[in-house]
């Protein structure tokens with residue numbers, strides 16, 4: 760079992776802790792997934808498979824106290840796949856009730872840090888060309904578009920940008936999120 764460091768972030772609604780995703784989180788993750796991605800939502804089985812697959816790293820953002828967000832304590836999640844060369848962001852999502860608090864940025868920063876730690880040369884992701892908010896987040900975190908995949912997302916035939924962030928730099932990412940390292944178990 761190895762260890763990693765994931766941040767606590769201080770939001771205007773309290774402390775949010777990033778920790779590895781566990782099977783017990785999946786009911787809540789699916790609830791968020793359906794809310795955020797509708798017809799494109801991954802199933803419970805798909806997430807369970809991801810958690811069990813080598814080279815994957817999934818995390819959740821959890822409030823330290825119940826009711827801070829008016830409901831469940833898990834308010835965000837994200838996942839990474841490292842194939843030995845580059846890292847691919849598999850998913851990232853934040854409860855609509857908790858968006859705009861820099862939780863998405865903190866999840867993304869954690870994935871980028873993990874990819875760098877694993878020795879990835881770059882981080883890749885796909886994003887719908889219509890998803891302005893996510894594109895803004897990725898651009899501010901150093902991603903740029905390298906190609907477009909036509910009719911990538913169904914339903915709707917929506918094109919996707921493939922965005923890449925090189926990891927040739929060894930400096931910390933920029934960003935507005937306060938960072939406090941904590942030590943915790945790695946789920947893989």
Ligand SMILES: CC(C)(COP(=O)(O)OP(=O)(O)OC[C@H]1O[C@@H](n2cnc3c(N)ncnc32)[C@H](O)[C@@H]1OP(=O)(O)O)[C@@H](O)C(=O)NCCC(=O)NCCS
Nearest residue numbers: 795851852853858859860861862863864886892893895896
């Ligand atoms: C994309 C998503 C994960 C961002 O999460 P979030 O916690 O709301 O984002 P943050 O609060 O960290 O904001 C990050 C950046 O997004 C941008 N942003 C935030 N709110 C925005 C808005 N209303 N409009 C445009 N850009 C916005 C800003 O650049 C912000 O950075 P800054 O405030 O530091 O300048 C979230 O909106 C989400 O879950 N969307 C639905 C699922 C999804 O589309 N996932 C991505 C699939 S590729």
